[in-house]
Amino acid sequence: MAGKNPQAARILKEKIQQACKKLAKFPNLGRRRDELIPRLRSFSVEDYLIFYFPLETGIEIARVVSGYRDLDAMFDVD
Structure with missing residues (x-):
C-alpha cells in the first residue's frame, strides 16, 4: 500500500496504532481466537487484523495482517 498510496498507508498506520x-x-x-493459539485475540481495523495476547500490563502484539490471508495456514492449524 505504501508504494501505491503513501498517504493512505500513513492513515492506516495511525488507525492501527490507535x-x-x-x-x-x-x-x-x-x-x-483460541482455535488458532490459546489466549490469542484479534481485532479488526479496516481490512486488517491485529493479533495480540492480553497481558497484566497491556497487550503483546503477535502480528498485523491482511484480513484476506489464509489464517489457518498462517497459524499452521490442521
Missing part, C-alpha cells in the same frame, strides 16, 4: 492503544487499555475488546 487501535493498539485502545486494546492495551481494554484487552478484552478483541475476539478470542
